[in-house]
Amino acid sequence: MADTRLIQGRYRLLDLIGRGGMGEVWRALDESLERKVAVKCLKPVGPQHDPSFTRVLRERFRREARVAAALQHRGVTVVHDFGEHDGVLYLVMELLEGRNLSQLLEDNKAHPLDVADVVDIAEQVAWALAYTHEQGIVHRDLKPANIMRLADGTVKICDFGIARLGHDIGFTSRLTGTGIAMGTPHYMSPEQISGVEVDHRSDLYSLGCVLYEIATGVPPFDLDDAWAVLVGHRDTPPEPPRTHRPELPGFFDRMVLDLLAKTPGERPADARELAHRLTAARSSGPVAAHAPRLPAGRPEQPPSRAPRLPSWTRGMTTGHKASGTWALPPTPPDPSAGLTGEWTTGVDLRAAAAVPVARRPERPTPPPEVLAVLNSRHNAGLSLGRLGRWNEAGEVHRAVAAEREHALGPDHPDTLASHYEVGFTLSRTGRAADALREFGHVAEGRERTMGPDHPETLAARQEMAYVLGQLGRHFEAHQVYAAVLASRERTMGAEHPDTLRCRHNLAFNLSRLGRLEDSYRMAHEVATARARVLGATHPDTLVTRYEVAYALGQLGRWAEALQMYREVAQDRARALGADHPDTLAARYEVGISLGRLGRSAEALELYRALVDDRTRVHGPADPETLRARHGLGVNLGRLARWEEALAEARDVCAIRERVLGADHPDTLVSRREVAVGLGWLGRWSDALTVYRQVAEARERVLGADHPDALASRNDEAHCLEQLGRGAEAAELYRRVAALRQQRGARSH
Incomplete structure (x- = not known):
C-alpha cells in the first residue's frame, strides 16, 4: 500500500502515522475535496483463507463500515468513505490532531x-x-x-x-491452547x-x-x-x-x-x-483539590461562578443579537458542510442603511452548539449519499434545510447548501423535475447573496443544466451550460478545473443535440487541456477521453473509438484499479466497439470475462453485471448461436424484471432481445407476442410517439410481414409514420 500512494484515484497517502495489529494508518489528502484525512489500510487477507471466506469478509467489512459511517456524534470519529484497493480494505476517516x-x-x-x-x-x-x-x-x-x-x-x-x-x-x-479470542x-x-x-x-x-x-x-x-x-x-x-x-x-x-x-x-x-x-x-463542586495544569504561557483566569462547561465548548462564543446587517462568528470554511465562513445577508446594504434601525428585522445569532449539531447532521447526510443511500440522505438534508432556514434565514449559505444537497439527492433518485426546482431556488438565492459569478452560484446553475439534460431538455441545458461556461472562463480562466468540468458537460450535451462533430471537437479539446493541467491519467482526464471515444463511435469512427476505449480502460486499471466501476465501464465499451466492427468473437470473449469480474465485484443481479450479460447475448446472436442467445436473453430479462421492474427500460431491452432470438429461430408467432408486450409497455411509460415506442411498433409490423399478414403490417407502418410526422411538427 505504501508504494501505491494514490487510492481509487482520490486519496493520496502522505505519511504513515500509525501501525497496529490490523494494519496501518496514513495521513492522506482527499484530492476531490482538497482536505486532509486519515486512511486506515487493513492488512491483506492471508492465503490461508478460501475465496468464499474472502467474499464473506468483504461483505462484513462493507456492513461494518456502513455502520461506522452512519455514526454522527462529536465523541465518535467520523468515517467519510470506505472501499477496497488492490486487495486492501480501507477506511477514510477524519484526521484527528x-x-x-x-x-x-x-x-x-x-x-x-x-x-x-x-x-x-x-x-x-x-x-x-x-x-x-x-x-x-x-x-x-x-x-x-x-x-x-x-x-x-x-x-x-x-x-x-x-x-x-x-x-x-x-x-x-x-x-495458546485455550481457543479464547x-x-x-x-x-x-x-x-x-x-x-x-x-x-x-x-x-x-x-x-x-x-x-x-x-x-x-x-x-x-x-x-x-x-x-x-x-x-x-x-x-x-x-x-x-x-x-x-x-x-x-x-x-x-x-x-x-x-x-x-x-x-x-x-x-x-x-x-x-x-x-x-x-x-x-x-x-456539585470541584473534582480535585488542586487546579489543573495550564499550558505554558497561558495566564491563570480568575475563578468564575459559572458552571464548568465541557471542554469541547472551548473557544465558542455565546452569540449576540444583531441590528441591521449581521454576521456569524468567523468559522473556517468547511466545503463538505457548505460552510462559507464569515457571511452577511444579501440585503442591499445601501437600502438597509436607509431603514431606521428600530424597523429593521433582527435575527439572533444561533448558539454555536446548535450550528455544530446542524453541521454534524449535514455531514451525516453527505455520508449517506456517498454510500448510495440517496433516499435517506434526502430526508436528512430536507430536515436540516428546514432547521437552518429557521435558525439562519432562507438565503444563508448554509441553508442554501442544504437545499443544494436536497436537489442532488432528488436528481439521483429519478425526480429530475423536483431537482430542477430545488437547484433553481438555490441558484436564485446564491445570486442574491453572493452574486451571479460566484462559484457556488455557478455550481447550482450547472446542476440545473445537468437536470435539464436528464429531462431530455437538451437545448435549454445547452443554453445554461454556455452561460455558466462564459462566466467561469471570465472569472476563473479557461483551464481552471471547474471551467473544464463545465466544458466537458457541454460537450456531452452537444452529442445529445445531434451536434456530433462539435461534441467530438470540444471533448478532444477538454481532454487535451485536462491532461496538461491534471495529468494524462487523472480520473477527470480519463472521463473526458471516454467521452471522446463515445463521440467517435457516434460518428461511425469505430476503429478510433475502440483504440481510445482500450487506452482508457488500461489507464483506469493502472490509476483506479482493475475492479473499479469506471475501469469495468470502459471495458464494456471496448466490447461494444468490437461488435460494431464485426469482431463478435473477440467481443464475446471480452464479455465473458467482464461478466465474471462484474459478478465477483458487484454480484450476479447488479444492473451492470446484467448489462454485460446482455452484451454477451447480443454477440452470441451475431455469431448465429441463437439458442444460446435466446436462453441468455430470457435469463437476463427475468432477473431485470425482478430487480428493476417489468417496465424498466433495461428490462424492455432484454425482452426485445428475446423477441429477436425467437424471430431468428423462425418462431414468429411467439416473437409477435413479445414485440407487442414491449411496444405496449413503452407506449404506457413513454408515450405513443416516443422514438422507442415507435421502433417497437415497427418491430411488430416486421413480424406481421413474416407471418404473411401484410395488410395489418402496412396499416401499422402508416400509423407509425403519422406519429413520427406529428412529433416532428411539434419539435419545429
Missing part, C-alpha cells in the same frame, strides 16, 4: 493524568457510548489507544466495527473472556479498565502473564483506585468499581446513566 490516551500516559511517563482531566474524559466517553449504544452498536475493543483527546480537549472514540472485523479475519491473538487482555470484560454473547455493558467494563489506568497509572490487573490477567478479570475483585491514588474523589472510586463488576447486571444500566452521574458530580 491530538493524542490517544495511551500516548498521553507515555507522554506523562506512565504517571496518571490530572484528576480533572480524567473526569472530563470519563464524561465525554460516557456520552459518546450512550449515543452509540442507543444506535445498537457495541464497540467491543475499548482501550486507551482507541480513545483520542484532541488539542481543544474534545475526546473521540475510534474504530467502531473494526474489532469484530479483526476477530473474523484472525488478526486478534489467541491464548484475545482482544486486548487488560481491557476485556469477563463475558468476553468466557466467550458468551456480549452487550453494551461489556463496553462499560472496558471503560472502567481505561479509567482505572489513566487515573492510577496502572490497569486494574497489572500482571505480566496474559492468562493471569484474564483470570483476574474473571475471578479477582479489583483494588479500589484510591489505594493507588488517595486524592481521587470518592464518587469516582465508587463509579469505577461499579463499572468493574464481574456480572453485567451489577454494572450501571447503561452509559447514559453513567454520564448523568458524572455530570451531576462535576456540577
Whole structure:
C-alpha cells in the first residue's frame, strides 16, 4: 500500500502515522475535496483463507463500515468513505490532531493524568457510548489507544466495527491452547473472556479498565502473564483506585468499581446513566483539590461562578443579537458542510442603511452548539449519499434545510447548501423535475447573496443544466451550460478545473443535440487541456477521453473509438484499479466497439470475462453485471448461436424484471432481445407476442410517439410481414409514420 500512494484515484497517502495489529494508518489528502484525512489500510487477507471466506469478509467489512459511517456524534470519529484497493480494505476517516490516551500516559511517563482531566474524559466517553449504544452498536475493543483527546480537549472514540472485523479475519491473538479470542487482555470484560454473547455493558467494563489506568497509572490487573490477567478479570475483585491514588474523589472510586463488576447486571444500566452521574458530580463542586495544569504561557483566569462547561465548548462564543446587517462568528470554511465562513445577508446594504434601525428585522445569532449539531447532521447526510443511500440522505438534508432556514434565514449559505444537497439527492433518485426546482431556488438565492459569478452560484446553475439534460431538455441545458461556461472562463480562466468540468458537460450535451462533430471537437479539446493541467491519467482526464471515444463511435469512427476505449480502460486499471466501476465501464465499451466492427468473437470473449469480474465485484443481479450479460447475448446472436442467445436473453430479462421492474427500460431491452432470438429461430408467432408486450409497455411509460415506442411498433409490423399478414403490417407502418410526422411538427 505504501508504494501505491494514490487510492481509487482520490486519496493520496502522505505519511504513515500509525501501525497496529490490523494494519496501518496514513495521513492522506482527499484530492476531490482538497482536505486532509486519515486512511486506515487493513492488512491483506492471508492465503490461508478460501475465496468464499474472502467474499464473506468483504461483505462484513462493507456492513461494518456502513455502520461506522452512519455514526454522527462529536465523541465518535467520523468515517467519510470506505472501499477496497488492490486487495486492501480501507477506511477514510477524519484526521484527528491530538493524542490517544495511551500516548498521553507515555507522554506523562506512565504517571496518571490530572484528576480533572480524567473526569472530563470519563464524561465525554460516557456520552459518546450512550449515543452509540442507543444506535445498537457495541464497540467491543475499548482501550486507551482507541480513545483520542484532541488539542481543544474534545475526546473521540475510534474504530467502531473494526474489532469484530479483526476477530473474523484472525488478526486478534489467541491464548495458546485455550481457543479464547484475545482482544486486548487488560481491557476485556469477563463475558468476553468466557466467550458468551456480549452487550453494551461489556463496553462499560472496558471503560472502567481505561479509567482505572489513566487515573492510577496502572490497569486494574497489572500482571505480566496474559492468562493471569484474564483470570483476574474473571475471578479477582479489583483494588479500589484510591489505594493507588488517595486524592481521587470518592464518587469516582465508587463509579469505577461499579463499572468493574464481574456480572453485567451489577454494572450501571447503561452509559447514559453513567454520564448523568458524572455530570451531576462535576456540577456539585470541584473534582480535585488542586487546579489543573495550564499550558505554558497561558495566564491563570480568575475563578468564575459559572458552571464548568465541557471542554469541547472551548473557544465558542455565546452569540449576540444583531441590528441591521449581521454576521456569524468567523468559522473556517468547511466545503463538505457548505460552510462559507464569515457571511452577511444579501440585503442591499445601501437600502438597509436607509431603514431606521428600530424597523429593521433582527435575527439572533444561533448558539454555536446548535450550528455544530446542524453541521454534524449535514455531514451525516453527505455520508449517506456517498454510500448510495440517496433516499435517506434526502430526508436528512430536507430536515436540516428546514432547521437552518429557521435558525439562519432562507438565503444563508448554509441553508442554501442544504437545499443544494436536497436537489442532488432528488436528481439521483429519478425526480429530475423536483431537482430542477430545488437547484433553481438555490441558484436564485446564491445570486442574491453572493452574486451571479460566484462559484457556488455557478455550481447550482450547472446542476440545473445537468437536470435539464436528464429531462431530455437538451437545448435549454445547452443554453445554461454556455452561460455558466462564459462566466467561469471570465472569472476563473479557461483551464481552471471547474471551467473544464463545465466544458466537458457541454460537450456531452452537444452529442445529445445531434451536434456530433462539435461534441467530438470540444471533448478532444477538454481532454487535451485536462491532461496538461491534471495529468494524462487523472480520473477527470480519463472521463473526458471516454467521452471522446463515445463521440467517435457516434460518428461511425469505430476503429478510433475502440483504440481510445482500450487506452482508457488500461489507464483506469493502472490509476483506479482493475475492479473499479469506471475501469469495468470502459471495458464494456471496448466490447461494444468490437461488435460494431464485426469482431463478435473477440467481443464475446471480452464479455465473458467482464461478466465474471462484474459478478465477483458487484454480484450476479447488479444492473451492470446484467448489462454485460446482455452484451454477451447480443454477440452470441451475431455469431448465429441463437439458442444460446435466446436462453441468455430470457435469463437476463427475468432477473431485470425482478430487480428493476417489468417496465424498466433495461428490462424492455432484454425482452426485445428475446423477441429477436425467437424471430431468428423462425418462431414468429411467439416473437409477435413479445414485440407487442414491449411496444405496449413503452407506449404506457413513454408515450405513443416516443422514438422507442415507435421502433417497437415497427418491430411488430416486421413480424406481421413474416407471418404473411401484410395488410395489418402496412396499416401499422402508416400509423407509425403519422406519429413520427406529428412529433416532428411539434419539435419545429
